[in-house]
Amino acid sequence: MNVDEGMRRLRDPNEWDLTLAPRTGAFPARPPRLRSLAFGFAAAAAVAVVATFALVVLAPDPFVRGPVAVDPTATPRPTATSNYQAPENCRSLLDDATIASFESDFWQISDEEQGDMYRIKVKDDLPGSFVQRFLNFGDGIVCAFGPVNSDVGVKYAYGPISAEQASEQRALIEARGYTATRQGGFDVYLPSAAELEQDPMAQAYAFGDGVWAYSVDHGGGGGPVRYLDEILQNAPTN
Amino acid sequence: MTEWGADARYTRLVHEKGSELLRLAMLMIGNRHDAEDVVQDVLISVAAAWPITRPMPYLKRAVANRCIDVIRKRREIPVESVPEQPSDEGGFLLYDDTRRFYELLRDLPPRQRETLVLRFQFDLSDSMIAKMLGISITTVRSQAQHGLRKLRMSEAVLTVRNEE
Numbered sequence: 424m425n426v427d428e429g430m431r432r433l434r435d436p437n438e439w440d441l442t443l444a445p446r447t448g449a450f451p452a453r454p455p456r457l458r459s460l461a462f463g464f465a466a467a468a469a470v471a472v473v474a475t476f477a478l479v480v481l482a483p484d485p486f487v488r489g490p491v492a493v494d495p496t497a498t499p500r501p502t503a504t505s506n507y508q509a510p511e512n513c514r515s516l517l518d519d520a521t522i523a524s525f526e527s528d529f530w531q532i533s534d535e536e537q538g539d540m541y542r543i544k545v546k547d548d549l550p551g552s553f554v555q556r557f558l559n560f561g562d563g564i565v566c567a568f569g570p571v572n573s574d575v576g577v578k579y580a581y582g583p584i585s586a587e588q589a590s591e592q593r594a595l596i597e598a599r600g601y602t603a604t605r606q607g608g609f610d611v612y613l614p615s616a617a618e619l620e621q622d623p624m625a626q627a628y629a630f631g632d633g634v635w636a637y638s639v640d641h642g643g644g645g646g647p648v649r650y651l652d653e654i655l656q657n658a659p660t661n
Numbered sequence: 662m663t664e665w666g667a668d669a670r671y672t673r674l675v676h677e678k679g680s681e682l683l684r685l686a687m688l689m690i691g692n693r694h695d696a697e698d699v700v701q702d703v704l705i706s707v708a709a710a711w712p713i714t715r716p717m718p719y720l721k722r723a724v725a726n727r728c729i730d731v732i733r734k735r736r737e738i739p740v741e742s743v744p745e746q747p748s749d750e751g752g753f754l755l756y757d758d759t760r761r762f763y764e765l766l767r768d769l770p771p772r773q774r775e776t777l778v779l780r781f782q783f784d785l786s787d788s789m790i791a792k793m794l795g796i797s798i799t800t801v802r803s804q805a806q807h808g809l810r811k812l813r814m815s816e817a818v819l820t821v822r823n824e825e
Contacts, residue, residue, distance in 0.1 A: 424758050424761075425813075425816065429759070429762035429765075429812070430781045432758075433684075433688060433762070433766075437755075438754055438755055438759045439753055439755065440755050441683060441753050
C-alpha cells in the first residue's frame with residue numbers, strides 16, 4: 424500500500440470500527456470486494472438490530488417512559504451540554520418508582536462519602552457520550568449532571584444542597600486541608616499542591632447559594648481542577 | 662427530553678460528524694482516551710458558542726488545536742513522572758493493512774506525524790499548520806517531506822517482508 428492509499432483508507436469511515444475495544448490479536452485479512460459488500464450489509468443489519476434492541480429494551484429513559492412529564496415551563500438549561508436542570512425541579516423529576524427502577528436497572532456505584540450513585544447512559548437525546556448521575560443523600564434523590572467521556576466518569580456535577588448538608592460537606596472538605604476562596608459567587612475549594620501531588624485526581628468543590636458543584640474522577644488526565652472554569656460558568660444559581 | 666429540539670442541528674451535527682472528529686483526534690494523538698477528551702471538550706465549547714454558520718471547518722480546527730495542546734502538555738511533563746500510557750494498537754481499524762499503515766504513521770516523530778495528519782487528514786493549508794504549530798512554513802514542508810519519506814521507506818520494507 425502506498426502512502427496516498429494509506430491516507431485515503433484512514434479517511435474512510437468504513438475502515439474503522441470505533442465500537443471495538445482496542446485489540447491486540449490477529450486481524451482479518453481484507454475480504455474480496457464482493458464479500459466486502461455482503462459483509463457491509465450484514466454488519467449494518469446486525470448493528471441495526473442490536474441498536475434497536477438496546478434502545479428499546481436495555482436503556483429505558485426515565486424521563487420519557489417514567490411517570491413524570493417534562494414541564495415545558497421549566498427553567499431552560501443554560502447550555503446544551505451541561506445537561507443541567509434547575510435544582511428546584513430535581514426532586515420533582517423523580518418519584519419512588521423511578522428511583523426503584525434505577526436500583527434494579529442500572530449499575531449502582533457505592534460510595535460511602537457521597538451516598539449511592541446511579542449512573543444512567545442517556546441515549547439519542549443528547550450528543551456524544553453523556554451520562555446523568557443521580558446522588559442519593561439519604562433524604563431523597565438529588566440531581567447531578569455532567570458530560571462524561573465514554574465510561575470513565577463525570578467531569579463535574581451539580582446538585583442542590585441544603586444549608587445543613589452544605590455545612591457538613593464543607594466541614595469534611597476543610598478537615599482535609601482545603602481552604603475556600605470566593606470566585607464567581609461560589610466558595611471554591613481547590614486541592615492543595617500537596618494533595619494534588621499525592622492524588623492528581625483530587626476533586627475541586629464549589630458551594631453556592633443552595634447549590635454545590637464538584638469535579639469528579641476523570642480518567643483522561645489533567646485532573647479535575649482544569650474544569651473549574653466550566654463549573655463556575657455553567658453552575659446554576661438558585 | 663424534547664426540549665433538546667431547540668438544538669436539533671447541533672445534535673445532528675454531533676451524531677453525523679462526531680465519529681469523524683474522533684478519528685481525526687485519534688490520528689493526531691495516537692490514543693483514543695485522550696482523543697475522546699479532546700472531542701468532548703471541543704463540543705462543549707462549540708455548544709456554548711452555538712449557533713455557528715459553518716461548523717465543520719471550525720470544529721476541525723478546534724480539534725486540531727486542542728490535540729496540539731494535549732501533545733504539548735505531554736512534552737512538558739518530565740519523562741520520569743509520566744505514567745505508562747496505554748498504547749492504541751490500531752484495534753479499531755478493521756483491516757490489517759490499514760492498521761499497519763496507521764502504526765507507521767503513529768510511530769513517526771511527533772512533529773512529522775502532526776504535519777502529515779494536519780495536511781492530509783484535517784485538510785489544512787501549510788500556512789495554517791505553521792500558525793497552529795508555531796513554526797515556519799518552511800519547517801512544515803520539510804517535516805512533511807521527512808515524514809513522507811519515512812513512510813515510503815517503511816512501507817517499502819513492509820512490502821518486501823510481506824513478499825518474502
